[in-house]
Amino acid sequence: METNVPKAAVSRLLVRLQPLYPDLPCSIKYLLARPKLIYTNMEGGLYVHFNNWIPALKNILLYNYHQLCGEVSYCLLVNIDGLPLFKHSPDYKLYPILVSVYKLSMRPICVGVYSSEKSQHRQLPSNDLYLKHFLHDVNSLKSAPLKNGNLTFKINESEVYICDAPCRSALKCIKSHSGYNSCERCTVHGSYESVAGHVSFNNANSASSRTNENFNLQIHQSHHKGASVLVQHGVKMVSHFILDYMHMCCLGVTKRLLTWWKGVNPHHEAKLSRISIQSLNQKILDIRDYIPVEFNRKMRPMSELSYWKAAEFRLFMLYAGMVILKDRRIISKARYTHFLKFCVAMRFLINSSTPDDKTEAGSILLVEFCEEAAVLYGSSFISYNVHSVTHLPQDYQLFGSLDQVSCFPFESYLGILKNCLHSGYKPLQQVSGYIHHQNENNVATAQFKDESFIKGHVSGVAKSGVGQNLRQFQDLPVNHYKKANLFNNSVLSVKSVADCTIRFENSISKVVDICSCNNEKFLVIQKYRKVKNLFKRPIHSKSVGVFKVSKLSSNLDVISLNDRIVKCFLLPLEEGFVAVEMIHST
Incomplete structure (x- = not known):
């Protein structure tokens, strides 16, 4: 399948x-x-629960912690999202309950699936019915922890929910993201923009923060629509409902900026000219050959902006946008600096090694981004997503890198579920059979791999004096945790201009050969002699891993794979290149 x-x-x-x-x-x-599964009628649809998800979870925990003994705590990440099955038919929509373990590299496990079978029942059923079996299983894990010999797995008291805004409002029984009091982290009251046709959130400085205790007591009645069953279950209804950056920043803010530049309002001054759009499209085409293999999608022209996926918006937000928009023929200096504040802040919050002072700087930059957006684009630009990015540092303080608590792995699994359908006949039964077999055979993605080198060759460059026992290789899959301290299974390749740039200590280098000698693994590199800042406002670009490089040295150096090495995204400029450290891992 x-x-x-x-x-x-x-x-x-x-x-x-x-x-x-x-x-x-x-x-x-x-x-x-086909397994014997029980399908339950539930508010105009069917629900199926998979009892083998707990054994699958135990296997994954054992796979990652089998060398330990005693008590190991883990935190469940829960994702619920709607999955439209057919492009031109709204009659069927799935709502899977997916779980993962915080800080583990693994494929999500499906707990249960609800399927709506009529167009008038395409929303989630009531929480007490939909979450009944899942919450029962979680309570059983709390009362009877998973055990294997001397190893005990203890689940955290409150699981973490990672959903988009509509599902969060349904699970929490609060006003939807289009409401006046819909902000989940503060008490700001929105105002209706008659021209734009939506609620905007300005003047949020005087708003107070929402807390878990105030939410449980429903002190702010205008925010609530009812009582959620998750409150009785002990879930922290404010701090443990993640503001997912995939939906909020990639599909939200970044898409909104590009849409306004493209011309959502033909008479607004933010609309780019036809020549600027052409320049932007040409820049996008120019960098296609420089996109590393870790990116499964390449950005398409602005004419196809409505078809862009979240991975394409992330590529623009974290890497390409800072370089492409540097050209003054595209956008003005004021709007470019404003965009950089958003990009720099997001790089701080997604990088897992950001120090505390930089986290505080990122929080300030996001507040300035929202305040200046109202000046540059008008008050109607401050939508729910734009306002909510100011609260993202709260999630970073609790969970670290926002990439560890994002919807990207869950969205990938939803795509797999959709592809396993072969016809429109009983789609829930087709999907449930696949899920059952996946839970039976679910094995965590290996975080530590023994293989280091692939595709041996003898045509590369080897530094003289290294030794006679020299083996040379073209491609090296470097694992972030074991081999070279790179991010999640990054790949270095001497044959690809997109995959041969690294940052080592304070220098940017090109990998020209990958070698092993006497069981020691090392890289042969050439350093760039000139390394500068790409921009100095709002902050020096070097502090966020963005370097303007030129003049590649002819001297060869050898570095060990035991040293700290970070793979970089190399982008062309009119004079030289820009090396951007890769920070995402999902």
Whole structure:
């Protein structure tokens, strides 16, 4: 299913293999025997619960902590999101309950799925019904922790929910993101913008912060629509509902900026000219060959902006936008500096090693970004998402890098679920069969890999005097945790201009060869002689891992893979390049 091999092809293969292996079934129907699952009618739809999600969770915890003993605490991350199954039919929509473990690299586990079967029932059912089985299982994990020999896994008292704004409002029973009192972190009261047709949030400086205790007591009645079952369950209804940066910043603020520049309001001065749009499109095309392999999507032209995915907006927000918009033919200096405040602040909050003083600076930059946005783009620009970014530092203080508590891994799993459908006949039954088998065979993604080098070659550069026992390799998959302290399975390649730039200590270098000698692994590099700031306002770019480099040295240096190495995203400029440290890991 993961490789989209047709079932008919698998059946034909089984028929050919049966003479050699008589015990094999002759059809995929018998190979993947459909499990006996119970489907419950629930408010105009069906719900199915998977009892094997707890054993799958135990296997993943054992995989990561089998070398420890005693008590190990873990925190569950819960994601709930709507999944439209068919592009031109609104009749079916799935609402899976997905869980993951905080700070573990793993594929999400599906707990249960609700399927709406009528267009008038495309919303989540009531919380007490929808979450009944899941909350029962979580309570059982709290009362009877998972054990394996001398190892005990203790779940945290309150799980963390990572959802988009509509699902958060449904789970918390609060006003939706279009309401006047919809902000989840402060008591700001919005005002209706008749021209824009939505509520904007200005003058939030005088608003007080919401707390878990005030939420449980419903002190601010205008914020609530009812009582959530999660309050009785002990969930921290304010601090443990993450403001997901994928929806809020990538699909929210970044998309809003690009949409306004493209011309959501033809008469607004923020609209770019036709020549500026052409320059922006050309810049996007120019960097396509420089995008590293870690990015599964490349940005498309502005004419296809409505089809951009969250990964493309993240690429623009964290890496490419700072370089592309440097060209004054595209946007003015004031708007570029304003955009940089948002980019710099997000790089602070997504980088897991940001010091406390930089976190505070990021918080200040986000407040300035919102205040200046009202001046540059008008008060109608301050939507729910734009205002809410000022509260993101609160999540960083509790959970660290926002990339550790984002929806990106869950969205990838939803895409897999959608691809396993073969027809419109009983879609819930098709998806549930796949999920059941996945839970049975769910294995955590390996964080530590023994393999270091691939694709050996003898045509590379080797520094003289290194030794006679020299093996050279073209490509090196470097694991962030074990081999070279790089981010999540980054790949260095001497054959690709997009994957051969690193930051080592205070220098930016190009990897020209990857070698091993006497069981020691090292890189042969050339350093850039000139390393400058790309910008100095609102902060020096070097402090956020953005370097303007030029004049590659002809001297070769050798560095060990035991040293701290960070892979960089290399982008072309008219004079030289810009190296941007890669900070995201999902």
